[in-house]
Amino acid sequence: MRYVKLPQENFEEFFNSLKKWGIVYAPVKKENIYSFQKVQDVSEIALDYTRTMLPPKKFFVRPKDEMLKLKEGHWEEANGTEPIVLFGVHSCDIHGLEILDKVYLGDPVDPYYKKRRENSIIIGISCMPDEYCFCKSLGTNFAMHGFDLFLHELPDGWLVRVGSVKGHEIAWGNEELFEELTEEDMKNFREFEEKRANSFQKHLNKEGLEDMLDLAYNSPVWKRYERICLGCGNCNMVCPTCRCYEVCDLWMNAYEAVRVRRYDSCFMESHGLVAGGHNFRPTRLDRFRHRYYCKSYFDPSAGFNCVGCGRCDEFCPAKIEHVKVLDEVREGLQ
Amino acid sequence: MTFQTHDARILEVKELTSREKLFTLRFVDPEINRKFKYKPGQFVVVDIRGFGEFPISLCSTPTREGYFQLCVRRVGRMTKYMHNLKEGDIVGIRGPYGNGFPMEKMEGSTLILVAGGLGMAPLRSVLWYALDSGKYEKIYLFYGTKAYEDILFRDEVIHLLKHGEDMNCHVKLAYEVESPSCIYLEKGYSPRVCKGVVTDLFRGENFDVENTYALICGPPVMYKFVIKELLDRKLSPGRIYMTLERRMRCGVGKCGHCIVGTSTSIKYVCKDGPVFTYWDALSTRGLI
Numbered sequence: 001m002r003y004v005k006l007p008q009e010n011f012e013e014f015f016n017s018l019k020k021w022g023i024v025y026a027p028v029k030k031e032n033i034y035s036f037q038k039v040q041d042v043s044e045i046a047l048d049y050t051r052t053m054l055p056p057k058k059f060f061v062r063p064k065d066e067m068l069k070l071k072e073g074h075w076e077e078a079n080g081t082e083p084i085v086l087f088g089v090h091s092c093d094i095h096g097l098e099i100l101d102k103v104y105l106g107d108p109v110d111p112y113y114k115k116r117r118e119n120s121i122i123i124g125i126s127c128m129p130d131e132y133c134f135c136k137s138l139g140t141n142f143a144m145h146g147f148d149l150f151l152h153e154l155p156d157g158w159l160v161r162v163g164s165v166k167g168h169e170i171a172w173g174n175e176e177l178f179e180e181l182t183e184e185d186m187k188n189f190r191e192f193e194e195k196r197a198n199s200f201q202k203h204l205n206k207e208g209l210e211d212m213l214d215l216a217y218n219s220p221v222w223k224r225y226e227r228i229c230l231g232c233g234n235c236n237m238v239c240p241t242c243r244c245y246e247v248c249d250l251w252m253n254a255y256e257a258v259r260v261r262r263y264d265s266c267f268m269e270s271h272g273l274v275a276g277g278h279n280f281r282p283t284r285l286d287r288f289r290h291r292y293y294c295k296s297y298f299d300p301s302a303g304f305n306c307v308g309c310g311r312c313d314e315f316c317p318a319k320i321e322h323v324k325v326l327d328e329v330r331e332g333l334q
Numbered sequence: 335m336t337f338q339t340h341d342a343r344i345l346e347v348k349e350l351t352s353r354e355k356l357f358t359l360r361f362v363d364p365e366i367n368r369k370f371k372y373k374p375g376q377f378v379v380v381d382i383r384g385f386g387e388f389p390i391s392l393c394s395t396p397t398r399e400g401y402f403q404l405c406v407r408r409v410g411r412m413t414k415y416m417h418n419l420k421e422g423d424i425v426g427i428r429g430p431y432g433n434g435f436p437m438e439k440m441e442g443s444t445l446i447l448v449a450g451g452l453g454m455a456p457l458r459s460v461l462w463y464a465l466d467s468g469k470y471e472k473i474y475l476f477y478g479t480k481a482y483e484d485i486l487f488r489d490e491v492i493h494l495l496k497h498g499e500d501m502n503c504h505v506k507l508a509y510e511v512e513s514p515s516c517i518y519l520e521k522g523y524s525p526r527v528c529k530g531v532v533t534d535l536f537r538g539e540n541f542d543v544e545n546t547y548a549l550i551c552g553p554p555v556m557y558k559f560v561i562k563e564l565l566d567r568k569l570s571p572g573r574i575y576m577t578l579e580r581r582m583r584c585g586v587g588k589c590g591h592c593i594v595g596t597s598t599s600i601k602y603v604c605k606d607g608p609v610f611t612y613w614d615a616l617s618t619r620g621l622i
Contacts, residue, residue, distance in 0.1 A: 278579075
């Protein structure tokens with residue numbers, strides 16, 4: 001990997017140079033919530049954000065997404081996508097995108113997702129954990145790939161890791177903005193990472209997690225939480241790896257229809273419903289447990305289905321904490 | 335493209351029962367028609383343009399080329415729309431999807447097809463395939479149905495009931511609701527036709543368990559009773575195949591609705607199935 005330094009005084013110019021690669025989206029603060037928004041000026045960005053409400057998946061698996069358009073009785077592919085630059089993506093979200101890649105780029109390839117992934121540039125940024133983060137426990141607190149450039153905060157600028165050919169091209173095109181790294185920079189980088197590693201307040205015990213959960217299928221803990229859970233599906237919407245979608249056709253006018261897919265949630269009663277009215281997950285208990293099993297599934301090629309971003313905790317109206325539920329289930333077995 | 339469907343023309347619509355219709359279709363594009371190969375147990379997604387999509391199993395056999403058939407039960411908005419279609423109308427089709435039954439692996443063996451209700455549709459594909467290829471030692475069809483009027487492919491089933499023995503095909507029928515037609519059948523073909531449930535049909539049958547495969551399809555409640563019957567006769571779990579139903583929206587393992595299993599065993603019914611063995615059911619909670 002190539003490492004270079006971006007001095008603070010060049011940051012704005014570097015940021016402005018990104019606009020020629022596509023529409024730049026970056027975390028912006030609105031009241032108490034951060035979200036990825038279109039930005040024009042560096043002053044709009046909240047560089048020290050904790051987490052956005054919707055993860056960057058919203059650019060690739062959109063909340064409501066037109067797939068096909070009906071023209072004269074035949075489907076045509078909906079319009080293409082514009083190139084985008086996602087600026088300031090945290091490591092956990094980069095891992096989240098890689099999990100989505102496994103699904104959507106696996107055979108058969110999802111053409112919409114693929115096109116958008118190819119048309120995007122991912123620029124990561126270092127972060128400090130808050131009380132919800134547990135990415136360190138899942139090994140997603142540091143991204144080794146899945147980005148084009150990754151910016152690590154230094155006292156006087158940024159240590160930049162170049163992670164792809166596109167990343168090289170960006171750095172190459174702005175060669176005058178970058179410097180070589182010094183020993184001092186490396187020391188600062190190590191110090192920052194050390195401080196960060198020691199700042200995690202939440203830890204998930206993932207030792208034998210998937211087996212442990214499998215054994216705890218009838219745990220009373222599920223039943224207790226079933227009563228607390230509102231079944232709203234918020235955790236699904238904000239999760240960077242949740243990807244269930246529903247498909248429907250919508251008529252725009254008398255002659256034109258679109259086939260749309262939109263986020264679905266396994267907390268909805270309709271999720272497991274089949275024709276004729278039989279439901280394979282009829283109770284909230286079934287649905288609550290299902291989400292934990294799905295998130296804690298370990299895929300040998302992609303790891304756990306959870307990246308420890310803490311969104312499901314922060315945005316849960318019933319204040320259910322993911323790690324606490326799993327810990328309680330584990331305790332119940334002992 | 336993955337989600338684009340191909341035009342298929344309805345060649346024939348046949349009313350099977352008051353709720354089910356059989357649609358015979360062929361792709362409009364001869365090239366696609368030529369390339370369309372499938373296995374018994376696979377399914378397609380039917381696209382009613384402007385209404386939506388639904389998955390449905392293929393009930394014809396790949397041994398009879400040039401067309402394919404779908405047995406559609408009227409249960410919702412889209413199937414109701416489908417039922418109103420006539421010969422010559424066009425629907426979109428994508429697929430085939432799923433793993434299908436391992437027909438080649440089972441060659442030379444005895445097949446026991448256990449169907450309950452609409453479960454007859456995917457198993458009809460197996461039945462025809464086995465009869466056409468002639469590569470199977472013996473074929474049993476155990477079919478449990480509600481009433482005489484609900485027997486799917488009634489002509490074929492009754493034909494095989496009469497003449498199946500000549501083709502090494504043994505058909506047995508269980509019905510729940512008595513009617514004059516059932517009593518007539520029962521008189522003619524007792525004990526192969528009886529009042530009761532599908533597991534009653536196992537009575538008096540002996541199989542060479544080393545050389546037999548069971549293939550099951552029916553309503554969710556049926557599986558565990560049929561499997562118990564088979565296990566009692568010492569059939570190995572690896573020789574029990576079942577095809578399952580789930581809400582398969584995309585058909586290709588993306589939309590997540592058909593995910594089953596727990597943290598050690600997540601599976602997509604649409605692409606890892608819909609055909610599973612009993613070993614899979616033992617290691618995947620929630621499969622049956």
